[in-house]
Amino acid sequence: MRKRILLAILLLVATMAVPPAATATQQPSCxxxxxxxxxxxxxxxxxxQPQRVVTLSPSAAQIMWEIGAKDKVVGVTQYxxxxxxxxxxxxxxGTGQSFVNIEKVVSLEPDLVLAPSTVPRRP
Known part of the structure; x- marks a missing residue:
């Protein structure tokens, strides 16, 4: 028990000595x-800079949310x-066998469509 408390204190001190990652690296400007x-x-x-974005996967949508750009997203999938x-x-x-309603995407007039790993490569 005493060793666990000592280990916890050492870990706490060690993490306090390391500067936060946000100050260690600067984000490049775009x-x-x-x-x-x-x-x-x-x-x-x-x-x-895109103002109207459609995401075709939950991961792309989540990235837009995480970077604070959810207001630019005009379309997402049900997932x-x-x-x-x-x-x-x-x-x-889409419905049935279709994953995305292409007509709906086009009707939203997006500046950018994010489709990671969702659009098959055509030969």
Whole structure:
């Protein structure tokens, strides 16, 4: 018991001695236009910061929420409904065998569609 308390105190002291990660690293600034390669190696360019974003996976939606950009999201799939206020976004989920209602996505006029690991690579 005494060893556990000593270990807990040592861990507490050790963590207090380490500066927070937020002060140790600075976030790079993002400026536009920007060009990046996507997962397929295709170069994607954005002339301006996207204002209307549709996410086609819960992970993409959650990233937008985590970075504080949920207000830019205009459409999500039904599987992102666990996120706060996701029910206020358009549901772009398809029916039957379809995962996404493409017409719904297009009708939202997004500047950017985030589709990580959801769109199959075409030969």
């Amino acid at each position: 400026s536009f236009p920007v060009t990046k390669a996507d997962a397929t190696g295709t170069e994607v360019s954005l002339d301006e 992102a409904n666990y996120l706060e206020e996701a029910d206020k976004k358009a549901n772009v989920s």
